[in-house]
Amino acid sequence: MRAFRATATATTAALLGVVILSGCGLARPDHALVTFTAEATAGGSGPAPRDTSAPAPEPEPGAPSPPPATAETIVTVTRSGGFAGRTHTLSVSSDGSWTRRGAHAEPEGGGLLSSTQLGRLRAAVEAADFAHLSRTAKSGGTVFDGFTYTFVRGGLKVVTNDGSVPAVLTKLLDALPPFEG
Structure with missing residues (x-):
């Protein structure tokens, strides 16, 4: 139960941060973000960070194109x-x-x-x-x-x-x- 609460709290905090940053115009697709996985880290201290700044894989042919970048x-x-x-x-x-x-x-x-x-x-x-x-x-x-x-x-x-x-x-x-x- 403690692990679930820790994961839920970390997930809520991460989502709140994204919402706040997107409202300020700071969360953009070209900025590196760190997300948290649901698995606990060794020692059970909470979710493990996962780097999502790696380039996205190429879309498959016929797949919908991503939305255009926001205007400056x-x-x-x-x-x-x-x-x-x-x-x-x-x-x-x-x-x-x-x-x-x-x-x-x-x-x-x-x-x-x-x-x-x-x-x-x-x-x-x-x-x-x-x-x-x-x-x-x-x-x-x-x-x-x-x-x-x-x-x-x-x-x-x-x-x-x-x-x-x-x-x-x-x-x-x-x-x-x-x-x-």
Whole structure:
């Protein structure tokens, strides 16, 4: 009974970890994972780890193809504040799909950019040159009831406010889908 509980606990913990990582976008098929087998290790201390990072065997002819790899996020922008104090986050992926989320990360909409819109957004993101932008851009005056923008690109984050948004980020904002639907 103890071995069953230990196995059940380890399995539950492993599944919970996968669910949490997939929600954060960290569990991807190309990342190495360690799973646990149901057999106990020598000494009965719990499940034995099994490396699953080895390449998968070639599919048999006529077998269904695996799902395509998920698209990479090009940019994520959160806009908060304003007169009503609302928060919305837009994330745009490399395939042109975009999602809009509310203050509590609840889905509020989404869509697919046209190839022209996606090209315009890609050009604006590249022109912004996130690696060389100040992490906090606050050069302008205060705009009462203005918005605060948080831009995230490739692990780099830039925070700015209305009245201080650099021109390169204004072009990026113009290329995004609407923050409200």
